[in-house]
Amino acid sequence: MFISGRIICVVSMVQHLREELLVIQLAESLQQGEIIMLTISDFQNLRFYEGVVMQNPHRWESKRPWSVVTFFQLRKARTIFPCIDMPMFKASMNLCIKHLKNTYARSNTQIESQSETGEFFETCFQRTPKMSTYLYAFAVYDQMHSIEVSKDEKNMLPEIEIIFSEQMGKEAPNWMKTETVRALNFMKNFTGYAYPLSKLTLFSASLPVQGMENFGLILLNEQWVAYPMYPVAHTILAHEIVHQWVGNIVTIDGWEDLCLQEGLDTYIGYVITEGLSKGPNKLKELQEKRLQAIESESRTRTPIIGEFQTYEDVSALRCFDKPVLFFEMLADGFGPDVVAKFTRSLIKGYAFKNVKFSVWQQLLSEAAGTEIAGKFLKEYFTRPGIPILRARYKDDKITVQQTVAVEAREKNVNNTVLTESPFVIPITASHGPYNPHSVLLINDTEQSFPINDSQLMILDPDSKTYAIIIYEAEMYARLLHCAVKDSCKDIDKERMGHILKDFCWALLNDYLPVSNSGPNSIKLWKEITRLISSANLVQGTCACCMDKKIQKSGEVFCKWHWKDRCEGIQLAKELQKAA
Numbered sequence: 001m002f003i004s005g006r007i008i009c010v011v012s013m014v015q016h017l018r019e020e021l022l023v024i025q026l027a028e029s030l031q032q033g034e035i036i037m038l039t040i041s042d043f044q045n046l047r048f049y050e051g052v053v054m055q056n057p058h059r060w061e062s063k064r065p066w067s068v069v070t071f072f073q074l075r076k077a078r079t080i081f082p083c084i085d086m087p088m089f090k091a092s093m094n095l096c097i098k099h100l101k102n103t104y105a106r107s108n109t110q111i112e113s114q115s116e117t118g119e120f121f122e123t124c125f126q127r128t129p130k131m132s133t134y135l136y137a138f139a140v141y142d143q144m145h146s147i148e149v150s151k152d153e154k155n156m157l158p159e160i161e162i163i164f165s166e167q168m169g170k171e172a173p174n175w176m177k178t179e180t181v182r183a184l185n186f187m188k189n190f191t192g193y194a195y196p197l198s199k200l201t202l203f204s205a206s207l208p209v210q211g212m213e214n215f216g217l218i219l220l221n222e223q224w225v226a227y228p229m230y231p232v233a234h235t236i237l238a239h240e241i242v243h244q245w246v247g248n249i250v251t252i253d254g255w256e257d258l259c260l261q262e263g264l265d266t267y268i269g270y271v272i273t274e275g276l277s278k279g280p281n282k283l284k285e286l287q288e289k290r291l292q293a294i295e296s297e298s299r300t301r302t303p304i305i306g307e308f309q310t311y312e313d314v315s316a317l318r319c320f321d322k323p324v325l326f327f328e329m330l331a332d333g334f335g336p337d338v339v340a341k342f343t344r345s346l347i348k349g350y351a352f353k354n355v356k357f358s359v360w361q362q363l364l365s366e367a368a369g370t371e372i373a374g375k376f377l378k379e380y381f382t383r384p385g386i387p388i389l390r391a392r393y394k395d396d397k398i399t400v401q402q403t404v405a406v407e408a409r410e411k412n413v414n415n416t417v418l419t420e421s422p423f424v425i426p427i428t429a430s431h432g433p434y435n436p437h438s439v440l441l442i443n444d445t446e447q448s449f450p451i452n453d454s455q456l457m458i459l460d461p462d463s464k465t466y467a468i469i470i471y472e473a474e475m476y477a478r479l480l481h482c483a484v485k486d487s488c489k490d491i492d493k494e495r496m497g498h499i500l501k502d503f504c505w506a507l508l509n510d511y512l513p514v515s516n517s518g519p520n521s522i523k524l525w526k527e528i529t530r531l532i533s534s535a536n537l538v539q540g541t542c543a544c545c546m547d548k549k550i551q552k553s554g555e556v557f558c559k560w561h562w563k564d565r566c567e568g569i570q571l572a573k574e575l576q577k578a579a
Contacts, residue, residue: 020078040082051079055206063167066103067141069205069219073212074255077133087132088253088354096124099140106163107138108216110199128215129196130352132251137214139163139203145170149177156194157184164204168226175228176202176237179276183241186272190340191245191347200244202237211236213243231273231280238269250346253354259304260360260381263323267339270324286328286464287498293322293466294505297386298408305357305381325466326380332465333376333426333439334368342367357381372443376424380466387423387467388511389442391459392519393475398429398457399448400440405468408509423467430461437461456482456490463498470506471499473514473524480531496537504542512571522578525571541565545572548579 009027016023030036053071057064070080078085097105098120105111109126116122128136145168149160160180164173180202188194197216204225210232212219218240224233242265252261270286273279296318304318331339345363346355357378365374385404392399403410404420425442431452440449440459451457456479459469471479476499482488483496506512513520529546532538544550544558545566551558566572 020075022082043082045079047079049079051076053205053207061167063143063165065141065144065165067139067144067205069139069141069203069207070137070214071207071212072134072136072214074134077136083133085133087134087251087255090130090132090251090352090354092130093128093136094124095128095136095138096122097138097140098122103140103142104144105138105140106161106201106203106217108136108214109197110159126198131215131248135213135215135248137212137217137219139205139217139219144204147173147177149181151198155185156188157181158195158197159199161199161201162204163201164225165222168204168222173204173225176225179234179237180241183238183272187242187245187268190268190343192344193245193249193347193351195244196249196351211240213240213247215244215248218244229278231278234273234276234279235269235285238272239265242268242272245347246343249352250350251354253356256305257357257360259319259323260357262319264327264339264343266320266324267327268343283462283464286325287462289321289324290464290466291501293318293325294386294468296321297384298405298505298509301384301406303382303384322466323381325464326377328464329426329466330364330368330373330376332428333441334370334373338364338368338373372424372441376426379423383420383423385420385423387425387442388470389425389427389459389467390470391475392472393451393457396451397448398451399446400442400459401446402442402444405509410511425465425467427460427465427467428462430458431456458491458495458499461495461498463495463501468505468511469499469502470511471503472519473512473521473528474519476503476528477524477531480528480535480537484531484535493537500532500538504538507542507545507569507571508565510569510571514571514574522574525575526578529575545569546575548572548576 011025011027013025014023015021024038051070051072053069055065055067057066072080075085077083083091093108095107097107099105101116101119101121105121105123107125108128108131111123112126113124114121141163143166144163145166147162147164151157151159160177162173162176162180180200184195184200199216201217203217203219204222205219207219207221210221210224220236220240224230224236227233243261246265246268247261252258270280270282274282304322327339342364345367346360349363350359361374361377364377365371367373385406386408388403388405388410390401390403392401402422402425404423406420422443422445427440427442428437429440429449430437458479460467479491479496479499482490483493503512512525514522514525516522533543533547539554540556541553541561543553544556544561548558548562548566
């Protein structure tokens, strides 16, 4: 082996097939800073097909291209070439591809040279910057259209090339040209760091995923390139461009932290697409992700920081719902500029480096000006559970009690309350739809805040906070009476609908207290169920459990749901007794 100008003999080589590792023992010890040159003349992997996606059209698909593109996430680069296939190890790459003359090749960087040998071209690319191996990429293809945008030196924008199937028509991806320039400009200003490569290629392919953020060669699922009328098309494009900064320029230290950068990338992507006419509605997307996160968390006791083995684990372990909500809550609780400040610090201090979870925590505390923000990050990503906030109104104040439910339960098998410490929860509160929102910071088991008793203070009015909000029956009744009256302006039916989603979660998981008198009396609960039923505000199992006489609600036949779910709920039993 050639090391820093001298040859050192290899004593042994052991291949661990299960771990896919080659261990090389040398005759001498190495010193820090020495450069090792390891030449492997022939590399073959029987699982090479896992690292590529091939599209081979049928004979009747005359305009559909043949293509081969790489698919290296998470640990598939090793199926194509020998490497240390972990995010923490970054390296530059010189790549040459030998391909048939009637085909073309693209990679992370611009073409440096091209030579001809018989029936083949050899296309060589410029040396890449240092990056993790899962970001290396190449594509070989035939008969595809191309749209090019020249490099903009004045605005520090790279050359842009969009490659897409001939069957789409030459003008189909024009929307991508405009939105790519827009997103690159946004990220340059948002991070204070211009795109570092001289070219960015967007390649449309038949993929098993929505997109891949390879540095300089973004792969996009062809169905979204062809159909920009769907908001998800714009979301995916923005997400992969944001990834060029958060993920490519700055990279997590290990796969267990993947949800950090996926959450931040998705959130910034929503900010970018918020103003687009055909883009997603950011608030509605966050509301949907909140419901998904609560549903997923109700069935697990694992945190979102965890070990990922395959790309499928990324979705299965909730990287795209709960982590996104964190950054929205962060902006609500610690200021609208805190995400930009944090991202700038991340890029400025760690460009082309790896960042540990503890550094994310430190930088976030510095950006927010308080260690509470860092604590918020740590608890949110490393602890399982759903915060349960019970709001009680009395004597011109609102008192909020916090407990934590793991797998939807506050109590363990011995029926004792879990001793989980409270989460940090920034939450907005409204005093009616026409008044400005205030922000409450919940970080204890019980806290009180002053209010004007003449107004209805509603916690999380836009339903984008990762927590379940439970009110007393007296408050639910007051809100419902207002929501069904046109003359009452304190709450509308849309916000009442958000409140009732949490109400149903609390009902079905047996969290609603019932008593003979007071703010949670059975009389009040009967009035609440009457109002909900008469206005048809909820459907499904929740409606079934409020009235045993209902035969069907929506698509749900109530008889079996009552036996399977409702009979064990205390409030449902008390309502049945009082019927």
